[in-house]
Amino acid sequence: MAAPAPDGGPITTPGLRIMPLGTMPLGTMPLGTMLLPDPAATEALAERIAAVAVRHDVIALWGGLGTGKTVFARAFIRARTNRNEEVPSPTFTLVQTYPVPSPPGCLIYHFDLYRVEGPEEAWDLGFDEALADGVSLIEWPDRLGSLLPQDRLDIRLERGATATCRTATVSGSPGWQSRLREAGLA
Numbered sequence: 605m606a607a608p609a610p611d612g613g614p615i616t617t618p619g620l621r622i623m624p625l626g627t628m629p630l631g632t633m634p635l636g637t638m639l640l641p642d643p644a645a646t647e648a649l650a651e652r653i654a655a656v657a658v659r660h661d662v663i664a665l666w667g668g669l670g671t672g673k674t675v676f677a678r679a680f681i682r683a684r685t686n687r688n689e690e691v692p693s694p695t696f697t698l699v700q701t702y703p704v705p706s707p708p709g710c711l712i713y714h715f716d717l718y719r720v721e722g723p724e725e726a727w728d729l730g731f732d733e734a735l736a737d738g739v740s741l742i743e744w745p746d747r748l749g750s751l752l753p754q755d756r757l758d759i760r761l762e763r764g765a766t767a768t769c770r771t772a773t774v775s776g777s778p779g780w781q782s783r784l785r786e787a788g789l790a
């Protein structure tokens with residue numbers, strides 16, 4: 605339980621981890637945490653979310669290096685294009701786009717913002733177009749700072765107990781909850 609500090613200073617709760625603003629998914633509600641025992645489980649999660657994704661969606665992929673953000677994005681993109689689609693990590697290109705058959709004219713934008721210097725540089729990679737016409741998958745979304753849209757799905761990937769185990773913590777803005785229920789995920 606939080607206890608008011610006797611000197612009127614900040615209220616602290618033992619054991620509570622305070623994260624700096626900007627690294628925390630703001631504006632989204634927790635929808636659940638799932639265990640992903642191997643890469644196939646991460647791919648299956650991505651495929652189920654891909655099945656309910658629509659134009660204008662923003663999916664922020666949080667997590668450190670090697671946690672599976674690109675594995676997730678690749679499976680998502682293949683689910684909406686074709687299973688053999690070449691999906692390189694956008695480590696150096698920073699963004700890759702993929703036309704999808706449905707809805708017509710829609711593109712998936714796969715961003716990797718690890719190397720960008722700040723929110724403006726990240727935004728200049730084509731976020732206007734991505735938000736207007738596409739579906740956005742964003743690795744290292746913290747780089748967008750306050751430009752990260754509030755209306756989004758957050759997937760936080762973390763390493764688990766074994767080398768191939770990950771956990772995915774999912775939170776979403778209102779609207780995502782019903783869609784994830786439809787996907788059998790909430």
Ligand SMILES: Nc1ncnc2c1ncn2[C@@H]1O[C@H](COP(=O)(O)OP(=O)(O)O)[C@@H](O)[C@H]1O
Nearest residue numbers: 640642643646669670671672673674675768770
């Ligand atoms: N459960 C898992 N989910 C996703 N990737 C996993 C899992 N277990 C092991 N891996 C491995 O971890 C690596 C994740 O790489 P990648 O997706 O490129 O990470 P990131 O994009 O987060 O830096 C891949 O080599 C993948 O095979």
Ligand SMILES: [Mg+2]
Nearest residue numbers: 673674693743
């Ligand atoms: Mg990656």
